[in-house]
Amino acid sequence: xxxxxxxxxxxxxxxxxxxxxxxxxxxxxxxxxxxxxxxxxxxxxxxxxxxxxxxxxxxxxxxxxxxxxxxxxxxxxxxxxxxxxxxxxxxxxxxxxxxxxxxxxxxxxxxxxxxxxxxxxxxxxxxxxxxxxxxxxxxxxxxxxxxxxxxxxxxxxxxxxxxxxxxxxxxxxxxxxxxxxxxxxxxxxxxxxxxxxxxxxxxxxxxxxxxxx
Amino acid sequence: xxxxxxxxxxxxxxxxxxxxxxxxxxxxxxxxxxxxxxxxxxxxxxxxxxxxxxxxxxxxxxxxxxxxxxxxxxxxxxxxxxxxxxxxxxxxxxxxxxxxxxxxxxxxxxxxxxxxxxxxxxxxxxxxxxxxxxxxxxxxxxxxxxxxxxxxxxxxxxxxxxxxxxxxxxxxxxxxxxxxxxxxxxxxxxxxxxxxxxxxxxxxxxxxxxxxxxxxxxxxxxxxxxxxxxxxxxxxxxxxxxxxxxxxxxxxxxxxxxxxxxxxxxxxxxxxxxxxxxxxxxxxxxxxxxxxxxxxxxxxxxxxxxxxxxxxxxxxxxxxxxxxxxxxxxxxxxxxxxxxxxxxxxxxxxxxxxxxxxxxxxxxxxxxxxxxxxxxxxxxxxxxxxxxxxxxxxxxxxxxxxxxxxxxxxxxxxxxxxxxxxxxxxxx
Numbered sequence: 001x002x003x004x005x006x007x008x009x010x011x012x013x014x015x016x017x018x019x020x021x022x023x024x025x026x027x028x029x030x031x032x033x034x035x036x037x038x039x040x041x042x043x044x045x046x047x048x049x050x051x052x053x054x055x056x057x058x059x060x061x062x063x064x065x066x067x068x069x070x071x072x073x074x075x076x077x078x079x080x081x082x083x084x085x086x087x088x089x090x091x092x093x094x095x096x097x098x099x100x101x102x103x104x105x106x107x108x109x110x111x112x113x114x115x116x117x118x119x120x121x122x123x124x125x126x127x128x129x130x131x132x133x134x135x136x137x138x139x140x141x142x143x144x145x146x147x148x149x150x151x152x153x154x155x156x157x158x159x160x161x162x163x164x165x166x167x168x169x170x171x172x173x174x175x176x177x178x179x180x181x182x183x184x185x186x187x188x189x190x191x192x193x194x195x196x197x198x199x200x201x202x203x204x205x206x207x208x209x210x211x212x213x
Numbered sequence: 214x215x216x217x218x219x220x221x222x223x224x225x226x227x228x229x230x231x232x233x234x235x236x237x238x239x240x241x242x243x244x245x246x247x248x249x250x251x252x253x254x255x256x257x258x259x260x261x262x263x264x265x266x267x268x269x270x271x272x273x274x275x276x277x278x279x280x281x282x283x284x285x286x287x288x289x290x291x292x293x294x295x296x297x298x299x300x301x302x303x304x305x306x307x308x309x310x311x312x313x314x315x316x317x318x319x320x321x322x323x324x325x326x327x328x329x330x331x332x333x334x335x336x337x338x339x340x341x342x343x344x345x346x347x348x349x350x351x352x353x354x355x356x357x358x359x360x361x362x363x364x365x366x367x368x369x370x371x372x373x374x375x376x377x378x379x380x381x382x383x384x385x386x387x388x389x390x391x392x393x394x395x396x397x398x399x400x401x402x403x404x405x406x407x408x409x410x411x412x413x414x415x416x417x418x419x420x421x422x423x424x425x426x427x428x429x430x431x432x433x434x435x436x437x438x439x440x441x442x443x444x445x446x447x448x449x450x451x452x453x454x455x456x457x458x459x460x461x462x463x464x465x466x467x468x469x470x471x472x473x474x475x476x477x478x479x480x481x482x483x484x485x486x487x488x489x490x491x492x493x494x495x496x497x498x499x500x501x502x503x504x505x506x507x508x509x510x511x512x513x514x515x516x517x518x519x520x521x522x523x524x525x526x527x528x529x530x531x532x533x534x535x536x537x538x539x540x541x542x543x544x545x546x547x548x549x550x551x552x553x554x555x556x557x558x559x560x561x562x563x564x565x566x567x568x569x570x571x572x573x574x575x576x577x578x579x580x581x582x583x584x585x586x587x588x589x590x591x592x593x594x595x596x597x598x599x600x601x602x603x604x605x606x607x608x609x610x611x612x613x614x615x616x617x618x619x620x621x622x623x624x625x626x627x628x629x630x631x632x633x634x635x636x637x638x639x640x641x
Contacts, residue, residue, distance in 0.1 A: 069493075
């Protein structure tokens with residue numbers, strides 16, 4: 001129950017952050033050029049909108065996205081490692097290495113989370129704010145402990161389910177989404193002369209001579 | 214000395230199959246706890262400040278643009294245009310595949326995305342037309358590598374960020390090598406096709422070429438937005454990336470209507486997932502290079518190479534061999550992030566141009582994409598062609614030789630990379 005809530009929150013957050021950041025930069029660029037383009041009343045109105053904070057906000061949003069996205073990535077198995085060597089091992093030994101790797105991930109993110117928490121705790125006792133947005137720095141930086149602890153939790157979760165079921169989440173880079181749909185290329189929409197014709201090379205030729213006639 | 218220990222620990226951790234980012238981070242922690250006197254708090258700060266640069270944000274934006282384009286029917290129209298252009302040559306469809314990859318590479322910053330977008334449409338068509346699956350797979354997997362050489366390129370952004378080079382200059386420098394490689398691949402495809410008598414298509418009329426061009430114009434315009442925008446100074450590279458993401462969204466959803474609004478959140482989530490993975494490697498690589506610098510490793514390596522009297526050309530041989538080996542085991546962003554901070558200062562001392570080095574490293578990464586066991590293009594291509602990984606590897610083997618020849622050319626003729634940026638943007 002808590003897990004499902006966390007899953008959704010994580011997905012929702014990073015989807016929102018990347019989408020919103022794109023819109024912000026887009027609007028800021030359009031605004032910059034629109035200000036130079038229009039004259040008179042419209043220009044005055046545009047000049048009154050100050051978007052200098054846009055760049056800083058985008059950076060913060062992306063750093064947050066990176067921290068929580070990294071945790072999400074543990075769940076989808078996107079963090080790649082050099083698995084050539086261990087894949088050549090016997091399954092039982094390979095499993096030990098995988099558990100070692102996952103626990104290493106949990107250890108690292110756990111330590112970083114603790115560092116981050118200490119760091120944020122000290123910042124809370126200062127009045128430091130960010131340059132453009134003037135947001136309290138401890139709030140901005142709190143993504144380090146939050147994201148790292150979440151990532152640590154994800155590593156432990158994946159490790160636990162691997163020990164129990166022997167199953168790892170795996171981002172299949174070879175999987176091509178929408179392939180079957182895409183493969184139906186509408187050659188019909190092209191002139192008939194451009195269709196890939198069923199050439200006079202038969203499948204037998206292909207296998208026997210590599211397509212030579 | 215400590216340099217050898219640092220790299221020994223790193224390689225040992227990586228061989229356990231642990232994610233590269235985690236291996237980098239743990240190596241740093243091991244040293245911080247045992248050997249150096251760097252304050253621990255500064256580590257946490259580095260984790261934030263490491264990616265707190267507006268330039269790095271070009272990466273998620275380019276990934277997002279790539280996701281929209283891959284699903285958004287842009288590739289389909291580019292293939293139609295390329296087929297109309299060169300379909301009547303020997304091996305027409307295969308050559309059209311190379312051209313389409315080059316065109317798509319000019320709007321997308323990633324190699325695997327290029328292979329997916331172009332290969333998933335053109336490979337089945339090639340097989341239907343009578344090409345051996347192996348030939349088609351080899352051509353497409355190799356041409357897909359153009360994705361990171363022809364700008365925009367995520368690999369180039371990573372190089373530029375980790376060496377403080379100009380992204381715009383690097384992009385412009387990639388144009389001529391990219392076109393040259395595309396022509397080289399087209400030539401070899403044509404030669405093989407002619408020798409083996411692969412099918413040709415009927416020549417398209419001028420009207421058909423025009424129609425195909427008009428249909429693909431929305432995708433082709435993106436090339437103008439990115440390269441033109443950066444070159445003319447209208448956009449910074451990051452802004453150009455954001456504009457191309459917004460533009461790609463608009464074209465896919467409203468113009469070509471191949472992507473429904475309902476699919477957009479999924480595209481955003483997938484892009485965020487991939488971006489976060491790369492950004493996480495970057496943060497930890499920043500930590501790692503911080504450790505290297507505080508241990509003075511790049512400096513002492515540079516001094517050592519100076520003492521040995523290594524000529525620049527010998528150094529470049531070493532760089533190429535090192536990167537080709539690394540390319541067999543790791544994916545490009547990790548290799549660049551680990552090696553650039555060490556190789557870059559040495560290269561600078563030897564008087565090698567930073568932009569030229571960037572192009573050399575990018576071409577190396579391209580070869581890494583099609584060499585087993587960690588060539589991403591191989592995985593993607595075998596996913597499309599349904600050939601096993603071994604078969605796909607064999608299909609690419611002859612092309613790897615072509616690519617290595619091209620690498621030697623790029624390495625020892627700097628003008629190919631440096632001429633255009635110097636003409637357009639003045640001397641560095």
